[in-house]
Amino acid sequence: MSIRNALLGLLAEAPMSGYDLTKRFEHSLGRVWPVRHNQIYTELKQLAADGLIDLTAYGPRGRKIYSLTESGLAACRDWLRARPESIERSMRFEPLLRMNFLWLLDAPEAGAILKREAAHYRDQAAWLKDQVAKLPDDGADAAIVARRAVGLIGARLYGDIAESCQALEKTLNDAPGAGS
Amino acid sequence: MSIRNALLGLLAEAPMSGYDLTKRFEHSLGRVWPVRHNQIYTELKQLAADGLIDLTAYGPRGRKIYSLTESGLAACRDWLRARPESIERSMRFEPLLRMNFLWLLDAPEAGAILKREAAHYRDQAAWLKDQVAKLPDDGADAAIVARRAVGLIGARLYGDIAESCQALEKTLNDAPGAGS
DNA sequence: CAACTCATGTAACCAGTTACATGATTCA
DNA sequence: TGAATCATGTAACTGGTTACATGAGTTG
Numbered sequence: 001m002s003i004r005n006a007l008l009g010l011l012a013e014a015p016m017s018g019y020d021l022t023k024r025f026e027h028s029l030g031r032v033w034p035v036r037h038n039q040i041y042t043e044l045k046q047l048a049a050d051g052l053i054d055l056t057a058y059g060p061r062g063r064k065i066y067s068l069t070e071s072g073l074a075a076c077r078d079w080l081r082a083r084p085e086s087i088e089r090s091m092r093f094e095p096l097l098r099m100n101f102l103w104l105l106d107a108p109e110a111g112a113i114l115k116r117e118a119a120h121y122r123d124q125a126a127w128l129k130d131q132v133a134k135l136p137d138d139g140a141d142a143a144i145v146a147r148r149a150v151g152l153i154g155a156r157l158y159g160d161i162a163e164s165c166q167a168l169e170k171t172l173n174d175a176p177g178a179g180s
Numbered sequence: 181m182s183i184r185n186a187l188l189g190l191l192a193e194a195p196m197s198g199y200d201l202t203k204r205f206e207h208s209l210g211r212v213w214p215v216r217h218n219q220i221y222t223e224l225k226q227l228a229a230d231g232l233i234d235l236t237a238y239g240p241r242g243r244k245i246y247s248l249t250e251s252g253l254a255a256c257r258d259w260l261r262a263r264p265e266s267i268e269r270s271m272r273f274e275p276l277l278r279m280n281f282l283w284l285l286d287a288p289e290a291g292a293i294l295k296r297e298a299a300h301y302r303d304q305a306a307w308l309k310d311q312v313a314k315l316p317d318d319g320a321d322a323a324i325v326a327r328r329a330v331g332l333i334g335a336r337l338y339g340d341i342a343e344s345c346q347a348l349e350k351t352l353n354d355a356p357g358a359g360s
Numbered sequence: 361c362a363a364c365t366c367a368t369g370t371a372a373c374c375a376g377t378t379a380c381a382t383g384a385t386t387c388a
Numbered sequence: 389t390g391a392a393t394c395a396t397g398t399a400a401c402t403g404g405t406t407a408c409a410t411g412a413g414t415t416g
Contacts, residue, residue, distance in 0.1 A: 001375085002274050009281030019395050032276040039376060041397060061384045061394055077284055084296060089304075091337075092272040094182050096212040100330045101189030103322035104257055116264060124269075142283035145351065150280045153344040157271075157337055164333040171325065181403085199367050219404065221369060241366055241412045 001079075002088075003035055003043050004052075008068060008076035011053060013143050015067040018044050028131045028147075031124070031154050047072070095161070099168070107172045114169035121162035128155040181259075182268075183215055183223050184232075188248060188256035191233055193323050195247040198224050208311045208327075211304070211334050227252070275341070279348070287352045294349035301342035308335040 010016065010024055021044075022037045044066060047053045052072035057065040068076075095117065102110040132151035138144050190196065190204055201224075202217045224246060227233045232252035237245040248256075275297065282290040312331035318324050 002277060003375085006277055006281070009284065012281070012284055017395080018397095022395090029277065029280060030270070032271060032273050032280075034270040034272065034376095036377065037395090038378095038397070041395095045397095059395095061396095063395065073284070076281065080278060080281060080285055080293070081289070084300070087278075088274045089300065090210070090214040091212060092214065093212050094268045096330055096333060097182060097186055097209065098260060098267075099333075100209060100212075100326055101186070101192070101256065101260060103326040104189065104192055104253070105260055109261070113260070120264070120269065146280055146283040149344075149348045149351065150276055153276060153279070153341065153348075156340055156344065160336055160340060161333070164329075164336065168329045168333075171329065183403085197367080198369095202367090214404095216405065217367090218369070218406095221367095225369095239367095241368095243367065 002033060003039060004047060005076050005079040006033065006035075007040065007043055007047060008052060008072050008079075011066060011068040012073060012076060015056060015065050017059060017063040017065050019063060028128060028151050028154070031128060031158075032150070099165075102172075111169045111172050114165045114172070118162045118165035118169070121158045121165065125155045125158040125162060128152075128158060182213060183219060184227060185256050185259040186213065186215075187220065187223055187227060188232060188252050188259075191246060191248040192253055192256060195236060195245050197239060197243040197245050199243060208308060208331050208334070211308060211338075212330070279345075282352075291349045291352050294345045294352070298342045298345035298349070301338045301345065305335045305339040305342060308332075308338060 006029070007021060010021055010029075016024075018037070018041045021040050022035075025033075025035045025040075044053065044064075048055055048066065052069055052075055053066045054069055055064055056067040059065055099114075102113065105113070128151055132148050132155065135144055135148055135151075186209070187201060190201055196204075198217070198221045201220050202215075205213075205215045205220075224233065224244075228235055228246065232249055232255055233246045234249055235244055236247040239245055279294075282293065285293070308331055312328050312335065315324055315328055315331070
């Protein structure tokens with residue numbers, strides 16, 4: 001369901017094709033909710049069938065441009081206003097799950113992994129900051145303000161994860177490993 | 181696949197029943213990888229069939245105690261040592277996705293939602309810290325060290341999210357909404 | 361003995377992934 | 389004209405969710 005509503009929200013900014021929407025996920029939204037292109041195309045079909053979006057134009061190379069309908073906008077707003085108890089707030093993040101079991105490897109090996117992971121998340125944070133920097137600097141555009149905010153939060157979270165990996169690595173180096 | 185390996189990792193600490201494992205997810209691991217009890221039971225059956233765990237004892241009320249086998253431990257270690265490119269590092273976190281579209285509501289409404297969410301994540305962070313505080317204070321037990329570390333990282337992330345929600349709320353209050 | 365928590369399951373369904381397929385346009 | 393990117397899809401599968409079911413022990 002999340003994707004459906006996210007697609008509606010993106011189309012609220014401007015009419016777009018499935019390809020455009022895919023790019024929007026690649027260029028940052030996907031760090032928080034990964035999506036594959038084929039899923040987008042199938043959802044778009046469904047949304048059109050439900051009258052939440054309309055295929056309003058064709059672009060170059062067979063691009064199909066969809067526009068948000070009134071009921072589509074209403075549906076997206078309903079999603080944003082969902083009752084607090086029915087909001088899905090759980091985080092699914094395998095790396096932290098993994099980290100919980102790193103004690104099964106000996107300290108040097110776990111340390112090496114943590115170092116590598118720290119580097120990865122540092123990169124992610126930098127990349128996200130860069131994406132934010134590329135946004136048009138229009139303080140009056142509410143959509144841009146929101147995008148910038150979410151991008152920066154993502155960058156902050158990834159930055160923290162990088163720091164935490166590094167800190168944990170140090171801790172492990174001061175204690176004996178239990179591994180093979 | 182993640183659950184399978186997480187179950188193996190938990191059983192590496194001590195033999196446990198499906199119920200115990202379910203509790204372990206409720207008491208913190210689930211903040212990072214949510215699981216339902218029925219999924220745990222089905223995976224346990226599968227793991228036993230694959231020889232990665234053994235049903236070694238029965239406890240009170242029909243509890244079935246599973247123990248990790250040698251190949252089970254090896255499988256879990258393989259998972260931890262996975263090649264960097266094949267690691268799933270994406271974060272799936274609907275609240276941030278939602279936040280990206282909050283500009284579709286007017287500023288007061290979006291602000292109210294952000295306030296509510298900030299409170300929720302503050303609670304989450306506090307709850308996680310509390311879980312960590314309840315852990316036995318055994319610095320020599322590598323598993324406990326890892327659990328504490330992951331718990332604290334989770335708390336930190338949720339705390340950051342809470343702060344970010346609050347900050348964004350302020351920003352929105354200084355700008356006009358675009359909503360209905 | 362009724363209500364509650366403990367404890368384990370099964371079946372149907374759906375969201376999301378993997379793998380495959382194909383035509384349009386641009387560029388070297 | 390061959391390779392690369394643009395752009396859209398379909399089919400099969402699988403991980404995860406929802407809903408339902410049930411018996412064992414504990415507490416008031």
